[in-house]
Amino acid sequence: MPRIHNKRNDSGDGTERTKWFMRDRFGMFIHWGLYSIPARGEWVRSTEKIPDEAYQPFFEEFNPVRFDPRQWARIARLAGQKYAVLTAKHHDGFCLFDSKLTDYTAANTPAKRDLVGEYVEAFRAEGLKVGLYYSLLDWHHADYPVDQYHPLRDVESAKSGKREFGRYVDYLHGQVKEILTNYGKIDILWLDFSYDKMSGEVWRTTDLLETIRTLQPHIIMDNRLVAGHCDLRSGLRVGDFATPEQIVPERGIVDGKGNAIPWESCITLNDHWGYANADHNYKSAQEVVRTLVECVSKNGNLLLNVGPNSRGEIPEESVRILERVGSWMRVNSAGICGCGAASLPKPEWGRYTQCGNVLYAHILEKPAGPVALRGLSGRIGKARLLADGSEIRIEQPWNATDCKEDAFFNPPGNQLPDSLDTVVAFELKA
Numbered sequence: 001m002p003r004i005h006n007k008r009n010d011s012g013d014g015t016e017r018t019k020w021f022m023r024d025r026f027g028m029f030i031h032w033g034l035y036s037i038p039a040r041g042e043w044v045r046s047t048e049k050i051p052d053e054a055y056q057p058f059f060e061e062f063n064p065v066r067f068d069p070r071q072w073a074r075i076a077r078l079a080g081q082k083y084a085v086l087t088a089k090h091h092d093g094f095c096l097f098d099s100k101l102t103d104y105t106a107a108n109t110p111a112k113r114d115l116v117g118e119y120v121e122a123f124r125a126e127g128l129k130v131g132l133y134y135s136l137l138d139w140h141h142a143d144y145p146v147d148q149y150h151p152l153r154d155v156e157s158a159k160s161g162k163r164e165f166g167r168y169v170d171y172l173h174g175q176v177k178e179i180l181t182n183y184g185k186i187d188i189l190w191l192d193f194s195y196d197k198m199s200g201e202v203w204r205t206t207d208l209l210e211t212i213r214t215l216q217p218h219i220i221m222d223n224r225l226v227a228g229h230c231d232l233r234s235g236l237r238v239g240d241f242a243t244p245e246q247i248v249p250e251r252g253i254v255d256g257k258g259n260a261i262p263w264e265s266c267i268t269l270n271d272h273w274g275y276a277n278a279d280h281n282y283k284s285a286q287e288v289v290r291t292l293v294e295c296v297s298k299n300g301n302l303l304l305n306v307g308p309n310s311r312g313e314i315p316e317e318s319v320r321i322l323e324r325v326g327s328w329m330r331v332n333s334a335g336i337c338g339c340g341a342a343s344l345p346k347p348e349w350g351r352y353t354q355c356g357n358v359l360y361a362h363i364l365e366k367p368a369g370p371v372a373l374r375g376l377s378g379r380i381g382k383a384r385l386l387a388d389g390s391e392i393r394i395e396q397p398w399n400a401t402d403c404k405e406d407a408f409f410n411p412p413g414n415q416l417p418d419s420l421d422t423v424v425a426f427e428l429k430a
Helices: 015-024 052-061 069-078 115-125 156-160 165-179 205-215 285-297 316-335
Strands: 026-030 083-089 129-135 188-192 264-268 301-306 350-355 358-363 371-373 380-385 407-409 422-428
Touching: 015 301, 026 069, 026 129, 069 083, 069 115, 069 316, 083 115, 083 188, 115 129, 129 165, 165 205, 264 285, 285 301, 285 316, 285 350, 316 358, 316 422, 358 371
Parallel strands: 026 083, 026 301, 083 129, 129 188, 264 301
Antiparallel strands: 350 358, 358 422, 371 407, 380 422
């Protein structure tokens, strides 16, 4: 494969562009489209091999009368999320934006709205960064290949029909240009996904990157223009951040030289990205908080997904979980935003995050005795419970004579005041 040139307008490694991303740490992924009507997930066209004529009624019906992007944005902000990424177009080819290159858009459904434009305006108004997801696949476009994922893969006439892939790539480039031209500043572009031979310069990636960087030099991009997008051995290949999906990497992600690179775990709240009305296997608020803490403790971000229904509502179960996470974030976000991996190994009772000389102890399990801070004896200046600022006393237990290099403390009342994650902030001496 030809070498892909990813031109940059900063110091050469993308660090200026990604500063805010590595500070904010927590975002909302939003998968929404026609698939919210059958309500069996965003891959329903492929998994059930639905032909065009059977999928068309969803287009003719789509009318999210309860869509209120301002409410979505408030939910995200109150959850402590700092940015969002919306599916402007998913694999089924349906566009939430008003495109001049196709009629297959929300503006031509009963909705008669440019939903991307409304989303961008609402989330900006709440002070959140805005991102757009655009699928490299397109099962609606007449020139996209009928491959192993295509809904018509078992239809002989579709497989043997003439398709001009070059025309589709022109279309892809044209639509990316539209979404980066028509909505002002876009902070994140999420392109998804490459596979097998559909990778790299098949998408005319060098030219595409040149267009993207010309239109929005500040924008940060994921790394899915190349197959095997998240390679834990070689790290980031194309783009500004790596994108492990439904996992948190064991040790974070580094490049071939062992240097940490920006990354973001994208994870669903239940078992689907798009709305699935029978899927109630939701993660608890505790699971979400602890996953976020784990990501940050390894220099990563969490992009947590919600799948609105066909009426345009984020499911109540999702909202309840995000509200509980938001309650925790309101008093503990200092241990998340602006933080990264600590200079100390993972403790047995939880995790550390760190910002400058402030070390945050995320206590997830109460040990039998005092909480041990290995190697920190004499290094702690001030210690406070992050939730209310109350003093935490550092004490040396009488029976810790063999642990003189360690510091110890007991949580208030010898209990963990927050079952999600009790956080103590320590100011470390130089």
